[in-house]
Amino acid sequence: MTGDLRSLVLLAATLTTGLMAGLYFAFSVAVMPGLARADDRTFIETMQRVNTAILNGWFTLAFGGALxxxxxxxxxxxxxxGRPALPWIIAGVVLYTASLVITMGFNVPLNNHLADAGTPAHIHDPAAVRERFETAWVHWNTARTLLTTGALGCLAWAMRTAGSTGRV
Incomplete structure (x- = not known):
């Protein structure tokens, strides 16, 4: 039973970490490049709406559940x-924790500043608001994408290590 529980928890950790890596990756390769083509007011309004919509139970489950x-x-x-998989699990947790530090220390404050700017129709200089947000947010999203993808790789390798030794 302990082996089954270990396997299930490691699988769930890997899946939730994968969901987060996929979310950040989607922003890196699709959402932000698509929005880069939008005018300033559309960009600001869209990001404000995304930042509001993402605060939901499914996101919270994956975001906090991975850790x-x-x-x-x-x-x-x-x-x-279970010990042979432990170093890989620890590496995955450390990398994911680093992505959380970036998210909470950089991306969330940038999101908050964007929200505090007001509605796009009432922003006096939307180009300046966008400039303070976009480049920095994309930079930090790339960093957390790489870290979370690394965490996913470590957890996947932990699953392989546990499975190849017959020690789950």
Missing amino acids: VLGVTAAVLHRSGQ
Whole structure:
């Protein structure tokens, strides 16, 4: 039973981390390049709406669940037959935690500044508002995309390590 629980928690950690990596990747390769072609007011309004819409239960489940499940997987793999996967799980948790630091330290404050700018129709200089937001936000999104993708790779390798040794 312990092996089954370890396997399920590691799988859930890997899946939720994958969802976050995919979300950040989608912003990197589709959303932000698409919005780069929009005028300033459309860009601001769209990002304000996205930043409001993303605050929902599904996002929260993946965003927080990846960390909670990753830490839980590490605890469950700390001894016995689960130990060979532990270094990879720890690496995944560390990389994902770094992505959270970037998100909370950079992307969220940028989102908040954008929200505080007001409605696009009432912003005096939308080009300046966009300039303060877009380049920095894209930069930090790229960093968290790379970190979260690295975390996903580590957790996937942990699953392989656990499976190849027969020690899940």
